[in-house]
Amino acid sequence: MKLIVGLGNPGIHYDQTKHNVGFRVIDALYEKCHRSTSHTSICKSLIMQATWHDVAIMLAKPMTYMNNSGTAIAALIRQFDIPLSELCVVYDDVHLDIGVLRMRQKGSDGGQKGMKSIIHHLGTTAFPRLRIGIGEPIGDLTDYVLTGFTEDEEIEITHTIERAVDAIGTFVKDDILTAMNQFNRR
Numbered sequence: 001m002k003l004i005v006g007l008g009n010p011g012i013h014y015d016q017t018k019h020n021v022g023f024r025v026i027d028a029l030y031e032k033c034h035r036s037t038s039h040t041s042i043c044k045s046l047i048m049q050a051t052w053h054d055v056a057i058m059l060a061k062p063m064t065y066m067n068n069s070g071t072a073i074a075a076l077i078r079q080f081d082i083p084l085s086e087l088c089v090v091y092d093d094v095h096l097d098i099g100v101l102r103m104r105q106k107g108s109d110g111g112q113k114g115m116k117s118i119i120h121h122l123g124t125t126a127f128p129r130l131r132i133g134i135g136e137p138i139g140d141l142t143d144y145v146l147t148g149f150t151e152d153e154e155i156e157i158t159h160t161i162e163r164a165v166d167a168i169g170t171f172v173k174d175d176i177l178t179a180m181n182q183f184n185r186r
Contacts, residue, residue: 007091007114019145043075053173069114070121084127096133
């Protein structure tokens with residue numbers, strides 16, 4: 001089973017913020033999959049089990065708020081005995097322009113506090129991730145990630161989410177290297 005986790009903050013107040021791009025990707029993935037179950041709450045996460053490309057997958061949205069995502073993800077890994085190579089974390093990255101995807105096998109947190117928490121709780125940086133560019137902040141970082149996209153940015157991020165779904169589909173049916181080769185460009 002593959003575990004695909006989108007990072008974000010729970011609550012309607014955060015739904016359309018830049019920081020919730022990971023949640024939006026999970027929602028878009030859920031719409032594409034053959035759904036086995038409805039939403040369930042397990043390990044401080046909202047999870048959905050599905051089949052995609054004939055592979056069992058679990059989609060998860062941690063309900064711990066971004067900065068504590070690691071507690072939920074580590075609990076899911078333990079609960080379902082998921083190898084780290086079968087995990088893919090999807091999250092926003094201010095170091096990438098809007099519209100840019102970067103899939104990696106491993107790496108640092110890059111200053112993203114949700115990833116910092118995950119790395120801390122898993123004790124390793126060696127797990128797949130998909131970074132989604134939201135652009136460099138102008139002004140305060142916290143204010144920037146907790147605001148919505150402009151109208152033009154929303155058009156771009158909607159297309160980017162569609163490409164992110166395709167990238168994760170390639171990760172699910174093929175492997176991380178194939179996904180990296182196909183999607184690590186604008």
